[in-house]
Amino acid sequence: MNNRRPLRNSRFACILSSLIVASVASFFSALFLLSHHPLELTIPGGHPTSASDDGLTIIHVGPSSKRSFAWNPSERYLAYLPHSGFHNQRIALENALVLARILNRTLLVPPAHLGNNVFSYHKFDELYRLLVHSGKQGLLHCSKVPSRISPPECWGYHDYTHVSWDWLVDLSSVALEQPVCHHVLFTYPWLENPPPDADILELRDQTAYDFRFVDYTPAPDAPSHPRYHTAYPIATLAASDAQLIQLGSLFGSARLHLSDRGHRTARTAIRERMAFANPYLRRASLAAAHALGGPDAFLAAHVRLANGPFLAVQTQTVRVAWYRLVACALRGANASAGGSAQVHALERRLVPANAELPPPREALRLDIDYVSPVAPPGGGAMGASACAGKQWHEEHALAALNVPLFVATDMEDAPALAPLRAAFPCMVLMKDLVLSEVRALGRLVNAEDGVRLGPFLVPLLEAAIAAQAWAVVGTEGSTFSAYVEDLLWQREHGRQIVQRG
Numbered sequence: 001m002n003n004r005r006p007l008r009n010s011r012f013a014c015i016l017s018s019l020i021v022a023s024v025a026s027f028f029s030a031l032f033l034l035s036h037h038p039l040e041l042t043i044p045g046g047h048p049t050s051a052s053d054d055g056l057t058i059i060h061v062g063p064s065s066k067r068s069f070a071w072n073p074s075e076r077y078l079a080y081l082p083h084s085g086f087h088n089q090r091i092a093l094e095n096a097l098v099l100a101r102i103l104n105r106t107l108l109v110p111p112a113h114l115g116n117n118v119f120s121y122h123k124f125d126e127l128y129r130l131l132v133h134s135g136k137q138g139l140l141h142c143s144k145v146p147s148r149i150s151p152p153e154c155w156g157y158h159d160y161t162h163v164s165w166d167w168l169v170d171l172s173s174v175a176l177e178q179p180v181c182h183h184v185l186f187t188y189p190w191l192e193n194p195p196p197d198a199d200i201l202e203l204r205d206q207t208a209y210d211f212r213f214v215d216y217t218p219a220p221d222a223p224s225h226p227r228y229h230t231a232y233p234i235a236t237l238a239a240s241d242a243q244l245i246q247l248g249s250l251f252g253s254a255r256l257h258l259s260d261r262g263h264r265t266a267r268t269a270i271r272e273r274m275a276f277a278n279p280y281l282r283r284a285s286l287a288a289a290h291a292l293g294g295p296d297a298f299l300a301a302h303v304r305l306a307n308g309p310f311l312a313v314q315t316q317t318v319r320v321a322w323y324r325l326v327a328c329a330l331r332g333a334n335a336s337a338g339g340s341a342q343v344h345a346l347e348r349r350l351v352p353a354n355a356e357l358p359p360p361r362e363a364l365r366l367d368i369d370y371v372s373p374v375a376p377p378g379g380g381a382m383g384a385s386a387c388a389g390k391q392w393h394e395e396h397a398l399a400a401l402n403v404p405l406f407v408a409t410d411m412e413d414a415p416a417l418a419p420l421r422a423a424f425p426c427m428v429l430m431k432d433l434v435l436s437e438v439r440a441l442g443r444l445v446n447a448e449d450g451v452r453l454g455p456f457l458v459p460l461l462e463a464a465i466a467a468q469a470w471a472v473v474g475t476e477g478s479t480f481s482a483y484v485e486d487l488l489w490q491r492e493h494g495r496q497i498v499q500r501g
């Protein structure tokens with residue numbers, strides 16, 4: 001009975017300190033926005049940011065409490081090893097929050113790694129070691145050294161940074177329902193100093209798909225999952241009294257297989273909280289949507305072209321997006337238009353290079369969620385400042401394609417995008433959105449390590465803009481696309497999120 005109290009108190013302290021930190025942070029963000037807004041408007045348009053530090057905005061991107069991490073003997077914890085790009089980290093965090101809630105353990109939330117050089121999956125011991133050394137302690141001088149003369153310990157210093165998850169998404173309501181601990185210094189003290197007496201249950205994976213966590217007893221003769229090797233009962237974890245349960249990879253939207261209705265409800269509740277709640281992102285994305293004619297006045301696409309498997313199929317990716325976007329644009333003007341035969345006929349006309357090709361197989365599935373565009377396509381586009389000076393389609397049959405189209409892509413110069421430009425005279429890329437609010441985002445500097453946040457926030461901004469379109473089309477197999485289509489767009493339009501896995 002007696003040892004319950006300190007536990008509850010410490011959890012309460014953890015929640016309370018998160019809340020205080022969150023409110024102090026929002027207060028300062030608000031103060032910042034208020035005090036800096038007029039300043040930003042006076043910066044003349046079109047001028048590149050000067051090479052000096054002038055105009056940079058130094059901000060705190062994490063809990064500012066200086067409370068150092070210490071194990072509380074009466075508290076039980078869950079930790080995991082994050083890896084890979086932003087969206088894979090986000091999915092892992094969702095899974096971890098769900099597991100921690102089911103296990104009634106405090107989740108040790110890692111920082112979000114942003115950057116070009118995030119770790120890909122490594123075996124447990126290796127990833128553990130990489131994360132322990134991923135902090136920037138002792139390297140802060142690197143932020144002051146110009147990169148051309150930087151000493152070896154500073155190489156790559158500016159290629160990545162860490163922010164607290166609750167700087168990006170609002171986890172305060174999750175923290176009211178389950179204990180979570182964010183650490184201050186963007187390090188992993190729980191990895192560096194594991195609990196005393198080695199009171200740990202470690203699940204050391206050797207591949208990214210070793211363990212799938214299930215909330216039932218797997219039948220001994222059950223066919224194995226095509227991807228995951230072992231179905232690991234959550235009940236086995238729940239039976240452990242170890243102070244820390246240390247898991248490896250938790251990424252993958254099929255990582256948890258839940259049959260219990262309460263568990264599934266908890267997962268939905270947690271996934272729904274994963275929309276961006278960052279004031280800088282919000283401000284910049286609203287300004288961008290406004291330049292595109294306003295929320296629900298434009299179409300959006302996420303076209304992933306760079307790297308790995310996406311590089312090899314650029315033409316096909318753009319072609320499938322083309323079919324879906326043209327179908328959407330036609331339907332926005334006339335709900336019974338936009339069948340695949342009609343789109344195919346337009347393709348033969350507007351993209352002569354594809355004239356001999358049969359329609360892509362994916363063109364049979366042109367079912368895209370959309371809301372009615374706020375202004376009729378063809379009428380609204382002329383009012384969008386981002387479309388000023390474009391050559392419109394004059395012909396009545398093509399008028400629907402005059403709708404502004406925002407294309408978020410990791411390769412803005414790709415010749416593969418030409419068919420989209422041919423169909424949509426007002427195709428707008430991130431680089432075309434020269435707006436003071438967008439530049440303000442680009443000037444943010446992480447106070448913790450002096451690294452510019454702007455380049456790392458651009459993809460998140462693109463996602464936040466696309467979510468405000470009247471319809472959004474993504475790239476098959478991209479977790480970024482899935483985030484925009486299944487979560488951000490749905491939330492932005494007051495709909496239920498779409499769940500896969």
Ligand SMILES: *[C@@H]1O[C@H](CO)[C@@H](O)[C@H](O)[C@H]1NC(C)=O
Nearest residue numbers: 004007008074076103104105
């Ligand atoms: C979770 O843990 C707390 C503290 O040990 C305990 O009071 C509570 O009953 C637990 N909840 C469940 C559902 O087991």
Ligand SMILES: *[C@@H]1O[C@H](CO)[C@@H](O)[C@H](O)[C@H]1NC(C)=O
Nearest residue numbers: 333334335336337338339342
């Ligand atoms: C809407 O599209 C359908 C199918 O293409 C067509 O038959 C109909 O005439 C169109 N309506 C208008 C008002 O253009």
